[in-house]
Amino acid sequence: MRILHLASLVFGFTAVATLAAAQQPTPAPAPPAPAVHVGQAAPDFELAYVTATPEHKFETHKVKLSEFKDKKNVVIAFFPAAFSPGCTSEMAKYAQQTGRFNKTNTDILGMSVDSMWANMAFREKLEVPFPILSDAKKDVAKTYGVYDEAQGTARRTTFIVDKSGIVQHIDMAREALDPNTAAEACELMVSVK
Numbered sequence: 001m002r003i004l005h006l007a008s009l010v011f012g013f014t015a016v017a018t019l020a021a022a023q024q025p026t027p028a029p030a031p032p033a034p035a036v037h038v039g040q041a042a043p044d045f046e047l048a049y050v051t052a053t054p055e056h057k058f059e060t061h062k063v064k065l066s067e068f069k070d071k072k073n074v075v076i077a078f079f080p081a082a083f084s085p086g087c088t089s090e091m092a093k094y095a096q097q098t099g100r101f102n103k104t105n106t107d108i109l110g111m112s113v114d115s116m117w118a119n120m121a122f123r124e125k126l127e128v129p130f131p132i133l134s135d136a137k138k139d140v141a142k143t144y145g146v147y148d149e150a151q152g153t154a155r156r157t158t159f160i161v162d163k164s165g166i167v168q169h170i171d172m173a174r175e176a177l178d179p180n181t182a183a184e185a186c187e188l189m190v191s192v193k
Helices: 002-023 083-094 099-100 116-126 141-144 179-192
Strands: 046-054 060-065 071-077 106-113 132-134 157-161 165-174
Touching: 046 116, 046 132, 071 083, 071 141, 071 179, 083 099, 083 106, 083 116, 083 179, 099 106, 099 179, 106 116, 116 132, 132 157, 157 179
Parallel strands: 071 106, 106 132
Antiparallel strands: 046 060, 071 157, 157 165
């Protein structure tokens, strides 16, 4: 009787463990690689962002990637959606690290497919000192191969482009990226050249 009871317990624990393992979520597959790779020229783009003046007027600014050529390195930080927790965390960390990027002659460009107005409000809320560009037509995200058709957003991807316009480093993740990795890549890039 005791053996039967012990066998029942073992069977019960095994069944529970098997059921628990079966219910564990399977990790999502890695996102597809971007269309632009390290060593390639970064495709040029021109996008806009809006700022509010102290007089409560709005000014539209345009940023063209090729205007940085031979002048500055650029971090292009695509993120899925303004005000989402991960994107808020990521852009806030970039804002905190801006001085570190400045030391490597690097400008940061945040970018999402949100409207200029959503990105303006997001930028103001976080007091971000760099542009957050609106790729509302999704052309740039598609060109770089980071547009997620199913979600209708850009995949979280950071491209580091050197002064000559060549992609030197790429980070991708489902969760918020740590800008320290990009800052370290920029520091390495400057120390090698």
